[in-house]
Amino acid sequence: MKNIILGLTIAATTLTASSVTDTNSSGSIKEIVSSYLQMKNAFTEDNSTGAATAGKKLEAAFKSFDKSALTAAQKKTYEDVEADAREHAEHIGANGGNIAHQREHFDLLSKDIYDLVKAFGGGQVLYKDFDSMFNKGKGAFWLSETKEIRNPYMGKAMLTSGSIIEEIK
Amino acid sequence: MIIIQFIQPAHNTSEQVLATDISKTISISDSVKAILKISCCDCHSNNTIYPWYSNVQPVGWLMANHIKKGKVELNFSEFGGYSPRRQLSKLNGIANSIKDDIMPLKSYKIMHKSAQLSTDEKSLLINWAQQSIDSLSVIK
Numbered sequence: 001m002k003n004i005i006l007g008l009t010i011a012a013t014t015l016t017a018s019s020v021t022d023t024n025s026s027g028s029i030k031e032i033v034s035s036y037l038q039m040k041n042a043f044t045e046d047n048s049t050g051a052a053t054a055g056k057k058l059e060a061a062f063k064s065f066d067k068s069a070l071t072a073a074q075k076k077t078y079e080d081v082e083a084d085a086r087e088h089a090e091h092i093g094a095n096g097g098n099i100a101h102q103r104e105h106f107d108l109l110s111k112d113i114y115d116l117v118k119a120f121g122g123g124q125v126l127y128k129d130f131d132s133m134f135n136k137g138k139g140a141f142w143l144s145e146t147k148e149i150r151n152p153y154m155g156k157a158m159l160t161s162g163s164i165i166e167e168i169k
Numbered sequence: 170m171i172i173i174q175f176i177q178p179a180h181n182t183s184e185q186v187l188a189t190d191i192s193k194t195i196s197i198s199d200s201v202k203a204i205l206k207i208s209c210c211d212c213h214s215n216n217t218i219y220p221w222y223s224n225v226q227p228v229g230w231l232m233a234n235h236i237k238k239g240k241v242e243l244n245f246s247e248f249g250g251y252s253p254r255r256q257l258s259k260l261n262g263i264a265n266s267i268k269d270d271i272m273p274l275k276s277y278k279i280m281h282k283s284a285q286l287s288t289d290e291k292s293l294l295i296n297w298a299q300q301s302i303d304s305l306s307v308i309k
Binding site for chain 1: 252254255257258261265269271
């Protein structure tokens with residue numbers, strides 16, 4: 001009996017350990033992307049506090065990202081994006097209640113995440129959506145996990161404005 | 170109260186213009202330069218112009234902490250050392266925070282009346298940031 005329990009414990013520990021490594025190897029970009037998408041969805045609902053929570057999560061995802069498996073060139077790309085994106089995530093996290101300011105950072109953050117996904121893959125199909133009105137008519141894009149347009153810059157005021165300009169597989 | 174007056178924080182002043190100074194990376198007109206110096210550079214460069222009361226503690230300590238944070242966020246003396254991506258982000262941040270009246274900070278403007286930006290000065294700075302963003306984007 002004792003042996004069976006011990007055996008089971010070891011098996012369970014090994015299983016947990018291997019699943020942890022699995023999520024770490026391909027999962028951290030996934031974690032970054034999922035925190036970004038959580039933030040995007042909060043903005044579509046004009047939820048400033050929700051965006052701030054996701055911002056803190058995104059900052060943590062960048063912090064815990066394991067760079068050891070990257071090639072020198074990949075590392076360079078990652079670090080370039082990270083230095084910028086972390087600051088945006090931090091600002092969005094610290095500015096709950098000021099959604100206009102958060103959205104300005106989200107615009108720049110979206111560029112960073114796009115470059116990251118283009119370089120490393122997003123772990124899922126993503127859509128690059130464009131809204132031509134934000135930024136006084138200069139426009140801005142965002143990434144989405146759904147084909148349906150839900151605009152994070154306009155929120156409830158003009159939720160469905162925008163169009164898909166690229167499908168990232 | 171008297172004793173703490175002897176604990177003076179180190180001053181943020183440097184005579185040297187670094188090779189990474191923003192003026193060596195992007196073009197800045199004299200009028201924009203003058204506004205940056207008066208309204209921004211006390212906290213966003215390696216050169217603070219200290220008012221007399223900065224020698225009164227704990228005002229000087231608070232100020233030193235403020236300057237430290239400001240420089241982490243954006244340092245015009247080290248701007249050229251930022252990656253092109255961050256340079257673009259910082260310029261966007263400059264335009265946005267002036268437009269949204271986040272910068273210069275209210276607490277700073279109370280003590281530095283001259284740091285307050287007029288509508289004209291604001292649009293001058295925002296246009297400069299915008300032009301710099303466009304010129305950097307072309308290079309990229």
